[in-house]
Amino acid sequence: MVNVGILGATGMVGQRFIQLLEDHPKFEITALTASARSAGKKYQDAVTWHMDTPIPEAVKDTVVVDTDPSQVKDVEIVFSALPAENALIAEPKFAEAGMKVASNASAMRMEPDVPLVIPEVNPEHLDLIETQQKNRGWDGFIVTNPNCSTIALVLTLKPIYDQYDINRVYVSTMQAVSGAGYNGVPSMAMLDNLVPFIGGEEEKMEEETLYLLGDFDGDNVEPATFGVSTSCHRVPVVDGHTEAVFMEMDEEFDLEDIKKSLQNFQALPQKLNLFSAPEHPVIVREEDNRPQPRMDRMMGKGMTVTVGRLRQDATFPQSLKYVLLGHNTVRGAAGASILNAELIAEIM
Amino acid sequence: MVNVGILGATGMVGQRFIQLLEDHPKFEITALTASARSAGKKYQDAVTWHMDTPIPEAVKDTVVVDTDPSQVKDVEIVFSALPAENALIAEPKFAEAGMKVASNASAMRMEPDVPLVIPEVNPEHLDLIETQQKNRGWDGFIVTNPNCSTIALVLTLKPIYDQYDINRVYVSTMQAVSGAGYNGVPSMAMLDNLVPFIGGEEEKMEEETLYLLGDFDGDNVEPATFGVSTSCHRVPVVDGHTEAVFMEMDEEFDLEDIKKSLQNFQALPQKLNLFSAPEHPVIVREEDNRPQPRMDRMMGKGMTVTVGRLRQDATFPQSLKYVLLGHNTVRGAAGASILNAELIAEIM
Amino acid sequence: MVNVGILGATGMVGQRFIQLLEDHPKFEITALTASARSAGKKYQDAVTWHMDTPIPEAVKDTVVVDTDPSQVKDVEIVFSALPAENALIAEPKFAEAGMKVASNASAMRMEPDVPLVIPEVNPEHLDLIETQQKNRGWDGFIVTNPNCSTIALVLTLKPIYDQYDINRVYVSTMQAVSGAGYNGVPSMAMLDNLVPFIGGEEEKMEEETLYLLGDFDGDNVEPATFGVSTSCHRVPVVDGHTEAVFMEMDEEFDLEDIKKSLQNFQALPQKLNLFSAPEHPVIVREEDNRPQPRMDRMMGKGMTVTVGRLRQDATFPQSLKYVLLGHNTVRGAAGASILNAELIAEIM
Amino acid sequence: MVNVGILGATGMVGQRFIQLLEDHPKFEITALTASARSAGKKYQDAVTWHMDTPIPEAVKDTVVVDTDPSQVKDVEIVFSALPAENALIAEPKFAEAGMKVASNASAMRMEPDVPLVIPEVNPEHLDLIETQQKNRGWDGFIVTNPNCSTIALVLTLKPIYDQYDINRVYVSTMQAVSGAGYNGVPSMAMLDNLVPFIGGEEEKMEEETLYLLGDFDGDNVEPATFGVSTSCHRVPVVDGHTEAVFMEMDEEFDLEDIKKSLQNFQALPQKLNLFSAPEHPVIVREEDNRPQPRMDRMMGKGMTVTVGRLRQDATFPQSLKYVLLGHNTVRGAAGASILNAELIAEIM
Numbered sequence A, B, C, D: 001m002v003n004v005g006i007l008g009a010t011g012m013v014g015q016r017f018i019q020l021l022e023d024h025p026k027f028e029i030t031a032l033t034a035s036a037r038s039a040g041k042k043y044q045d046a047v048t049w050h051m052d053t054p055i056p057e058a059v060k061d062t063v064v065v066d067t068d069p070s071q072v073k074d075v076e077i078v079f080s081a082l083p084a085e086n087a088l089i090a091e092p093k094f095a096e097a098g099m100k101v102a103s104n105a106s107a108m109r110m111e112p113d114v115p116l117v118i119p120e121v122n123p124e125h126l127d128l129i130e131t132q133q134k135n136r137g138w139d140g141f142i143v144t145n146p147n148c149s150t151i152a153l154v155l156t157l158k159p160i161y162d163q164y165d166i167n168r169v170y171v172s173t174m175q176a177v178s179g180a181g182y183n184g185v186p187s188m189a190m191l192d193n194l195v196p197f198i199g200g201e202e203e204k205m206e207e208e209t210l211y212l213l214g215d216f217d218g219d220n221v222e223p224a225t226f227g228v229s230t231s232c233h234r235v236p237v238v239d240g241h242t243e244a245v246f247m248e249m250d251e252e253f254d255l256e257d258i259k260k261s262l263q264n265f266q267a268l269p270q271k272l273n274l275f276s277a278p279e280h281p282v283i284v285r286e287e288d289n290r291p292q293p294r295m296d297r298m299m300g301k302g303m304t305v306t307v308g309r310l311r312q313d314a315t316f317p318q319s320l321k322y323v324l325l326g327h328n329t330v331r332g333a334a335g336a337s338i339l340n341a342e343l344i345a346e347i348m
Helices: A012-021 A084-096 A123-136 A148-161 A201-212 A255-264 A330-347 B012-020 B084-096 B123-136 B148-161 B201-212 B255-264 B330-347 C012-020 C084-096 C123-136 C148-161 C201-212 C255-264 C330-347 D012-020 D084-096 D123-136 D148-161 D201-212 D255-264 D330-347
Strands: A002-007 A027-034 A077-080 A100-103 A141-144 A166-175 A227-234 A241-249 A282-284 A305-313 A316-326 B002-007 B027-034 B077-080 B100-103 B141-144 B166-175 B227-234 B241-249 B282-284 B305-313 B316-326 C002-007 C027-034 C077-080 C100-103 C141-144 C166-175 C227-234 C241-249 C282-284 C305-313 C316-326 D002-007 D027-034 D077-080 D100-103 D141-144 D166-174 D227-231 D241-249 D282-284 D305-313 D316-326
Touching: A002 A012, A002 A084, A012 A027, A012 A330, A077 A084, A077 A330, A084 A100, A084 A123, A084 A141, A100 A330, A123 A141, A123 A330, A141 A330, A148 A166, A148 A201, A148 A241, A148 A255, A148 A282, A148 A305, A148 A316, A148 A330, A166 A201, A166 B166, A166 B241, A201 A227, A227 B241, A227 B305, A227 B316, A241 B166, A241 B227, A255 A282, A255 A305, A305 B227, A316 B227, B002 B012, B002 B084, B012 B027, B012 B330, B077 B084, B077 B330, B084 B100, B084 B123, B084 B141, B100 B330, B123 B141, B123 B330, B141 B330, B148 B166, B148 B201, B148 B241, B148 B255, B148 B282, B148 B305, B148 B316, B148 B330, B166 B201, B201 B227, B255 B282, B255 B305, C002 C012, C002 C084, C012 C027, C012 C330, C077 C084, C077 C330, C084 C100, C084 C123, C084 C141, C100 C330, C123 C141, C123 C330, C141 C330, C148 C166, C148 C201, C148 C241, C148 C255, C148 C282, C148 C305, C148 C316, C148 C330, C166 C201, C166 D166, C166 D241, C201 C227, C227 D241, C227 D305, C227 D316, C241 D166, C241 D227, C255 C282, C255 C305, C305 D227, C316 D227, D002 D012, D002 D084, D012 D027, D012 D330, D077 D084, D077 D330, D084 D100, D084 D123, D084 D141, D100 D330, D123 D141, D123 D330, D141 D330, D148 D166, D148 D201, D148 D241, D148 D255, D148 D282, D148 D305, D148 D316, D148 D330, D166 D201, D201 D227, D255 D282, D255 D305
Parallel strands: A002 A027, A002 A077, A077 A100, A100 A141, A166 A227, A282 A305, B002 B027, B002 B077, B077 B100, B100 B141, B166 B227, B282 B305, C002 C027, C002 C077, C077 C100, C100 C141, C166 C227, C282 C305, D002 D027, D002 D077, D077 D100, D100 D141, D166 D227, D282 D305
Antiparallel strands: A166 A241, A241 A316, A305 A316, B166 B241, B241 B316, B305 B316, C166 C241, C241 C316, C305 C316, D166 D241, D241 D316, D305 D316
């Protein structure tokens, strides 16, 4: 078993890390960090637990420590659920101290020597680790995963982009509230209402998508060059981001062909049979009224993206439309970091 | 006062007609029709009233009659809140019997001699009435208004299209449940969930939009020719359709200029000072997080469409994005028919 | 016109005061106070407006001042929408400075010389003002209204208690989120969920109810002595508190008699024809499935409490059950203070 | 393995039976019945699946048959998820044909020779089966479980009633929508709203509770005689009924003692280690704000009732209050019938 720690263990994403790692065959949680207010307390006393399964017995009495590498002993991998501003300061310290940091935070994602990875999409970007360690003189390193709404989108773009030239993608999201933290979205904003804005989300989606699908020469990532334009909205859903995708191709395409590409998409994590890798990263539903958050978000234990309503514009045959759904705190956050760590543990 | 009747008076849209007409200065409700099950009952006994204001005293004791022109005496205008399949049969009978039918139903919208009108957008299409009466030998006539989500969209497209060539429009909707009728959408589908499909909605939006903005030579409507592609979704909101719009122009444009065009948009109903015409058909909000259904849907007594988040893609300056919100059962249904009738009463 | 001010004008209840006073025939808002952060700004720049009608033109440009009597000139009445801890300090200063304070805060409610009043229930408690002014040497005074859930309950208890001896009352509430302020209840707590606890609410309901229905000898209030036991719960409703009431009488009673007492209940505010007094403080619905928050909360412009499901236990004929609904931020907060002020302006 | 069938397999409760039985160690589904419309189709084509896990592979291709015993071969136990009116006719036929019917329907619950059982509460009532078979000349028999809201209540009453004399119980429920079937409650009724009425629910709770806690002499059940009065309300929650309980005892009691009785409550199903029996039928939470539906309904795989807010009235020490939560379609419906069948399979 590999000893792992969780940075920012009391927040919503931190709790999700703990829940997902409960029965992990390779990773064992031996350290939990949080802010000074929680340090020194048992985890069960420090946390207001919001998951729908009980706090795992194994961590109930674990004493929470400060988010400081000197407090985290004998740990090989740390998962970071820190807020971006804290991550910016803390994550480099853990890497410097020799730990492998699998981060869900946005702070370091766009650093040119920090890999931003979805294991099914661009595992080769992990080669940047060597550059990173050389550049920074670290024994450890930082690996990041993209933003929740980006991950779900790019998992569906990848098998299409492998076959067709994409000219332009428009995405309108309907995002769940859990991503904003327990207190992030007031109920006054979500009862008989929605909010057509999520700070920074559109910029992240537009930048990260092109980066993930970019060319990598071993040293640098050259972002893809098609147009990506997003409009992000918060809706009264607990978990599961829904995204309506409009895509213009450079040429006509075959709808059945695209459906097969999505349905059959498998990649390195599936080949390596990684514990958190779903058999199918993407599944396609034929029913008119799917995907739906409550019914589809837990497909593949929350790691599968469900696509539905695949269709072509009658009057513009180069245009593809579909709706996708991904679990924002599993595949889009904690599960993404864990899958990154599983891949690293396997291949490095 | 002009005597008016309401066809299908017990349903959700029928109730909205009654609520909106309560203090109308020119129209007085003198007839209410419904299915055979309700005929013969007092309105208050026939209806399960769902509005948030009480049943108007003036109609409480009105005896409901069959939806049959022989039962509707001394009425000049009838508002149709009938389901499409009933409208197809009943509306022509009322027109034949000499009544002016202002219909919210979709049944007759695409008949080439039936005007499909938004008073601020294409009042000149009313000239089709003459053709219609001649073609069909009717003393009365039928005028229709578009689908709820189309109306809100086209009110924002009109002032832009008057100035710029539009190349392509992508619209992703987040629609309220009230449009589907009281029993239309189960709560199991709307708690911690959304449904990415509304039967027939995308087709209506795509066809009607081009028709409304088409050229009219006095006899025929030649639809506009830019691309319109929609994806329609039901979300847990009672009233108020939100739509995320992505637009590609044929040329670069000035964002401030477009904002002013929207904000200053006024048309015939405003000039004629029609009772239900809002001072501003469109208002533009500057805040990041607006429009929101619960707070903005009643602007202009439900007849104003609120636009927010007007922005340009950094990397594609011919691209415009915004979010709009319109009240689906006021501006998008009952209020639309009433404004049509007010315009007709004024100019014909 | 009487000049009035609003203390804590930027919060949810403060906004409701402004909305309700927009067209008031006797009160004109001439002062708005808020925390230091807002002081010096125009109201429209200081507030994040959450009402469903626009900010009244008359206050848009009013400059917000500190909550300090020296900043509030030429004002006769101030309405307090302050949080309890601020009210405790600020309200006495305004009374000392000669102003009449109509407070919605809980801070001073249980002071023996401060009247806690519902105008339809215990207007005679206003006689305490004289004692208060004498005790404290103030030219002004403080009058308070009860907690939102208490007001709705006691308006229905009063006409029953006037006729029958009540032995015990059990009340289970289903309360709206608006009472907790815009950020008070997270959406994570209210989507597919409810919370069976509201801090301090049960204690307030149990104490205030007996106080309001107590005996008053001109100097002291002797609380009523029947049992009141409450269980308070937060549910996903924006506005409108629903309460299930179980009542044990000392004797058998006639259900029709109680229905008439509730329906016919009228009191001093109705006799004086006060502007905010509803014609009926309580209405009784016969339908099985009423009251419902969205449909009934605005009865009597939000000042009427709706009662439904009046019934007697088959096996225990001294037991009465019903469900009531009252608008928590109108009748239960801002409207309550305004009605208190209208009564004072009329009789003092 | 015991072959089992599900009557009414396409509805919400039918689907829950299938989900819960997916990995059952003793029961194997070999027959699925539904209405004539579905008969002859594969299950996956007949059903609109609404669970949050996929349709089990084992039943996907099972051909649905009419709800008629002649169509159901080699089956020992049938679980009935039929509507009451269908159950009344169909269930006796299956019993007559020699099958053991474990029914969730209300139709036969109050027949004097049909056991109404919660295995932890009154397993001895199963002795009525002998009487039933003798009376009716059946080889099979019918066993029923109570209404969803009754089960959760009585599981908490039982350990208290074993120790103390209860005088009167008042219960106010906040019930989830899933119990009414997928189309049972419109979203118009559950967005920013609640409905204070559920047809027949109060009568069932009041009657069944006394029956379950009654005396049984081997032939007849003599209902308990304390007062039970309920008020039932539908709230916007998908799964999980919350109930606020007020209880008057005949004497003073010790709160800690009651807490222990609830927490330590174990009965026959726990002793027999039945597969669906939770280790703890009731758990007690100490936090102020629990139980909450989304977080607590799946305790004990949905078979545990969570109690919180245990408290005593300050002024009336014979009075006990608490809030309970039970999963309405697991412990309150399909899981209840399955546990009944497991008990029967074990002891008969």
